[in-house]
Amino acid sequence: MLPWGIGRRISYQQTPGFLSVGSELPTMTMEHVEALKCTVCGEEYEAEGITYTCPKHDGPVEGVLDVVYDYDEVLDRFDHDVDGDIPDMWKYRAFLPVEDDADPITLGEGGTDLFDAPRLSEELGVEVRVKDDSRNPTASFKDRATSVSVTKANNLGHDIVVCASTGNAAASLCGYAARGGMDARIFVPGSAPEGKLAQPLVYGADVLQVQGSYDQAAKLSLEVTEQYGWYNRNAAYNPYQVEGKRTAGLEIAEQTRHDVPDWVVVSVGDGCTIAGVWKGLKEFEKLGFIDEAPRMLSVQAEGASVVHDTFHGDEDVDEVAETLADSIAVAKPANLRKAVRAVEESNGDSVVVSDEAILEAEVRLGSTEGLYAEPAAAATVAGVERALEQDIIHEDDSVVVVSSGYGLKDTKNAKRATGDPHRISPDIGEVERIYGAGPDY
Ligand SMILES: *Cc1c(COP(=O)(O)O)cnc(C)c1O
Ligand SMILES: [Zn+2]
Numbered sequence: 001m002l003p004w005g006i007g008r009r010i011s012y013q014q015t016p017g018f019l020s021v022g023s024e025l026p027t028m029t030m031e032h033v034e035a036l037k038c039t040v041c042g043e044e045y046e047a048e049g050i051t052y053t054c055p056k057h058d059g060p061v062e063g064v065l066d067v068v069y070d071y072d073e074v075l076d077r078f079d080h081d082v083d084g085d086i087p088d089m090w091k092y093r094a095f096l097p098v099e100d101d102a103d104p105i106t107l108g109e110g111g112t113d114l115f116d117a118p119r120l121s122e123e124l125g126v127e128v129r130v131k132d133d134s135r136n137p138t139a140s141f142k143d144r145a146t147s148v149s150v151t152k153a154n155n156l157g158h159d160i161v162v163c164a165s166t167g168n169a170a171a172s173l174c175g176y177a178a179r180g181g182m183d184a185r186i187f188v189p190g191s192a193p194e195g196k197l198a199q200p201l202v203y204g205a206d207v208l209q210v211q212g213s214y215d216q217a218a219k220l221s222l223e224v225t226e227q228y229g230w231y232n233r234n235a236a237y238n239p240y241q242v243e244g245k246r247t248a249g250l251e252i253a254e255q256t257r258h259d260v261p262d263w264v265v266v267s268v269g270d271g272c273t274i275a276g277v278w279k280g281l282k283e284f285e286k287l288g289f290i291d292e293a294p295r296m297l298s299v300q301a302e303g304a305s306v307v308h309d310t311f312h313g314d315e316d317v318d319e320v321a322e323t324l325a326d327s328i329a330v331a332k333p334a335n336l337r338k339a340v341r342a343v344e345e346s347n348g349d350s351v352v353v354s355d356e357a358i359l360e361a362e363v364r365l366g367s368t369e370g371l372y373a374e375p376a377a378a379a380t381v382a383g384v385e386r387a388l389e390q391d392i393i394h395e396d397d398s399v400v401v402v403s404s405g406y407g408l409k410d411t412k413n414a415k416r417a418t419g420d421p422h423r424i425s426p427d428i429g430e431v432e433r434i435y436g437a438g439p440d441y
């Protein structure tokens with residue numbers, strides 16, 4: 001057996017720990033992809049098969065790779081008007097690192113609505129629009145990444161896919177694996193909310209609930225990848241999955257082309273989402289579809305703030321993850337470097353928000369605009385409030401917040417925010433006790 005698609009400059013013998021093993025490489029073409037480039041040392045590898053991370057560095061996600069494109073080739077292939085009509089994210093196939101002969105495994109991800117939010121804007125005191133990515137097929141932003149990685153896995157002939165996740169990536173992977181006729185085996189932390197455990201089980205996956213943290217589940221899934229050679233979709237470790245997240249940046253640019261916001265606000269766990277969205281925005285700026293890319297605002301929970309602390313140059317970063325916003329409860333962000341770069345390159349900024357502020361924001365978004373977001377997604381709204389207080393965002397700025405996951409994923413925390421319903425017996429007197437007797441008519 002040959003190692004799977006080891007980039008030509010990698011010698012398998014030197015790096016048994018970081019690469020998975022499978023059968024022989026199929027032939028394929030991705031002429032629009034130039035290379036996989038290490039974000040740490042700059043070494044370039046050929047983008048064939050799957051190379052996960054640069055082997056020159058310690059630890060599985062130290063040497064995260066970035067996909068480098070030949071944009072002349074991308075533009076040659078991109079045969080669409082940039083007119084805001086986006087049926088799904090495969091409009092941008094020319095930008096995605098999938099082989100020419102690959103059949104997309106798709107459930108219609110992307111092409112999500114960008115909503116005006118007049119009442120929310122009024123309450124916050126700044127113009128806000130909401131990119132509602134909670135409307136993806138498995139109800140989170142993760143579907144953009146999963147569709148790319150499962151398409152690749154399938155095209156490479158894999159029939160088992162694996163990942164570790166705080167919940168949404170796993171649920172997403174399982175949905176797409178089912179769609180592609182593949183088996184999914186997922187590692188989720190003991191603390192994942194019920195909704196996020198039910199979903200992969202319904203999709204027919206093996207769910208291994210690790211009695212430990214997300215970071216421990218992630219480590220275990222890497223050992224599994226090494227030992228069994230299953231295709232791995234982990235955040236940052238798989239260099240392709242994050243590329244699908246760029247499509248949200250491309251969409252925001254396309255949808256706001258004549259009214260580009262000053263800020264795009266993204267909540268941050270492992271850092272793939274903010275890195276992907278930024279890369280997409282930057283590409284559309286570079287290709288001339290928008291004049292100037294927005295600035296990125298990173299939002300983390302107070303209890304899981306490694307990206308924020310690193311961006312602000314803290315010497316002594318606390319690697320803990322204590323927040324009810326489970327999707328961003330990450331102690332060791334796998335894509336730390338790319339996330340910090342996104343904030344820096346965009347001339348952006350970073351804030352942290354309390355769990356209490358996150359829950360208030362969830363209710364605020366729901367009650368003002370009818371948009372039901374899970375806590376990690378609502379954190380962006382809390383982040384806007386915080387950034388206004390800290391004079392980072394100003395009242396005459398315009399802002400797009402990305403709502404990354406649907407509220408029904410985690411009803412337990414939603415109920416902490418809203419309190420209980422009125423319990424009444426079926427008796428008009430009880431209604432009168434709440435609303436008074438009512439007018440005579
Ligand atoms: C995964 C996730 C995030 C954070 O994305 P990262 O790439 O881990 O930074 C935010 N919100 C939701 C709902 C998510 O599922
Ligand atoms: Zn390297």
